[in-house]
Amino acid sequence: MAPRGANALQTLDALIHTASELLTQLQSALSELQSNPASQQHSSPVDPTINALSLAHDSASLIRAHGTKISLLIINEPFTPSAISTVLRELIAGPIPGLASSAQACTSAEYTEVIRVELASKARRVLSELSELIQKIPRDGKVLSKGSSRSGFAPGEKGSLPATGLLWAACDEIISLSKLGVRGVFAKKMDQWRDTLCDIMEELKDWGDEEPEDDDDDDDADDDHDDVDDLANNLTATSLSPQALLDQIMNSQPPIPKSDPHGIRPRLETSLRRLRLVTLLFQALLKHRLKNLPSFPAAAAPSSSIAPRLDEMANRLGTLPDRFGDLACAFYELQPHEIDRVMDQCFGDASDAASLFVQNWEGETDTFSEWLVRFRGEMKKA
Structure with missing residues (x-):
C-alpha cells in the first residue's frame, strides 16, 4: 500500500480511538445523570437560549445520517479511509457532544425530572449504539466481507447492518421524544396508566361475574387439588407463552362463594x-x-x-x-x-x-x- 494510503489508515485509526474515548466518557456522564438527575444541575452554566429538546432532535438526526454514511462506506468498494475520517471528525465536532449537551441542558426545573431522565437514558443508548457501529470500521483497508460481518446478528457479534438498524432505532426514539415534547410525553404516560387500570377493572369484573360450582365440600376439595395439579403441569410446559402462563394463573383463582x-x-x-x-x-x-x-x-x-x-x-x-x-x-x-x-x-x-x-x-x-x-x-x- 502506498504511504499516502498508510497515513490515511493511521489517521482513521486515531479518529476511531478518539471517538471511542469520547463516547465512553459521555456515556458515563449520562449514566450518572440518569441515575441521579439532581447531580450536575449547576456544574456548568446552561445557555438560556438553548432548547434542549430541539438540540436533541437535531443531534440525533445528524448522528443517524452520519451513521448511515459510515455503514455504507465500510461495505462498498472502494474502501476510502479519508471519507470515513471526515464523517468521524464531523461527529466528534458536532452531534456527539451536542446530544450530550442537550441532556445536560434539559434541567428538571425547566423540563421536569421525568423528561431529564428519559432524555439522558435515550441519549446514552444512541451513543452506545454509535460506539458499536464505529467498532465495525475495518482497520485493514478493506471493506467488510459479505456474511456475518455485515448481516450477522449473533449475540456479541452483530454485523454492521444490524448495528446500523439499532442506531437508527435509538435515534428515532430521541426524535420522537423531542416531537412529543413535555406535554406529549406526560399525556402518553397517562394514557398507558389509564389503559392498565381499565384492564384491571375488566379483569375484576369478569372475575366477579364467575359463578361458583354447587358441588359439595369434598368434591370442591378434590377439584381444587386437581386444579392445582393441572396448573403445576401447565407451568412446566415449555410450549406455553408468558401470556398463556399468566392467563393460567389468573384463571386458577377461585370465584366468590x-x-x-x-x-x-x-x-x-x-x-x-x-x-x-x-x-x-x-x-x-x-x-x-x-x-x-x-x-x-x-x-x-x-x-x-x-x-x-x-x-x-x-x-x-x-x-x-x-x-x-x-x-x-x-x-x-x-x-x-x-x-x-x-x-x-x-x-x-x-x-x-x-x-x-x-x-x-x-x-x-x-x-x-x-x-x-x-x-x-x-x-x-x-
Missing part, C-alpha cells in the same frame, strides 16, 4: 365503582390540565412550579396501576382484611394525586377544581 361469608362482593362493587372514577380522573386531567399545559421550557415566573407538579403527578399517578394490581390480587385470594387495607391505600393515593390539580397552572381554581373536590369526596367515602 355464593354464601360470601366474608362480604367480598360488596367490597368488589365499591372498588369497581371507585376504580371507574379513577379512570375518569386520568381522562379528565388530560382534557382539563395537560391540554392547557404552558409551553416548555418554562419561561414565565408562575411556570416555575409547573415542572415539580408534573413530576409529583407522575410519581403519584404512576404508582396507581401497581397499587390496583395488588388490590386485584387481594380480591383473588379472598382476603377481606387485606382488601380493606389495600383499598384504603389505593383510593387514598388517588385522592392525594387529584389534590395536585385542584388549582390550574396559573394557581387559580376553576370549574374543574369543583369536580376534583367531589372526586376526592368519593374516594374518601367509607
